[in-house]
Amino acid sequence: MTSLIAAYLTFGIVISGYLVFLSLRKRGLEKSNRTVTIVILTIPIGASNNLVGR
C-alpha cells in the first residue's frame, strides 16, 4: 500500500511541479516582454525630451 501511495504521489508531485515551472516561466517572459515595451517606449520619449530641452 505504501508503494501504491508513493507512486501516485510521485505522479502528482511531478505534474504539479511542471505546472508551477510553466507558470513561473510564463510570468518571467511576460515581465521581460513588459520591460522591452517600456524600453522601446522610453527611447522616443527621452529623445523628444532632449529635443524640447534644446
Add this chain to the structure above:
Amino acid sequence: MISPESIGNSKSTVRRNRALGAATLLSMVIALWAAFIYAPTEATMGDLQRIFYIHVPAAIVGFIAAIVVAFASVMFLIKRDLKWDRLAVSNAELCVLFVSTAMLMGSIWAKPAWGVWWVWDARGTLEFALWLIFVAYLLLRHYVSNPTKRASVSAVFGILGAIDVPINYMSIEWYRTQHPSHVIGSGSDSKLDPDMRIALAICFVFVILLYTYLLTRRIELEKLKSE
C-alpha cells in the same frame, strides 16, 4: 490534435483553456475512483497492481508525444514554418515529463514486485534511452541561437529520436525481458479483466486530457517566447 496556430491569448482561448483544465480535473477524480475503487484487486500483487492504471497511460502518452515531435519535425522541414517547431519542442518537453513519471512509477512498482528498483532489460533500457534522447533534444536547442537553424537541427534530431518508439513498444515481445508483455489486446485476446480494462480506459482518458492541457499551456509559452 491541437494545431499550433489555434493557440493564442484571446479571451476565447483563455475560456477554452479553463474548460480544458476543469475537464482534466474532473477526469482525474473519476480516474482515481476507477483505479482505487472500481477496479478489482489483482490476485497475485494485490493493491500494488493499481499503479498500472497511471503507469501504462503515462508511458503511452510519452510515446505519443515523441511521435508528434517527429510529425511536427517533418512538417517543419517541408513547410519551413516555425509554428511546427513550437509544436515539436512542446511535445519533446512533454515526452520527457511523461516518460519520467512512467519510469518513476515503474521503479516504485519494481522494488516490491521484483526486489530491485531498476532492471536494465530491453524495455527499461530503451525507455531510459528515449528519455535521454529528448533531454538531449532540449539541451541541443540551447546551443543554436539562430531560430531557423535551431529548428532544422532539432527537427532532424527529433525524427531520429522517435525511431526509439516502435522498437521500445515491441521490445517486450521481441526480447525476453523482466517487464511483462502487452496485456491489452482486442476482444478475447486481452489478458485483462473487463473491469480492469474499463478502469484503464478511464485513466487513459484522464492522462490524454492532462497531456492536451499541458500542451496548450506549453505552446502558449513558446508563442510568448517568439514574440
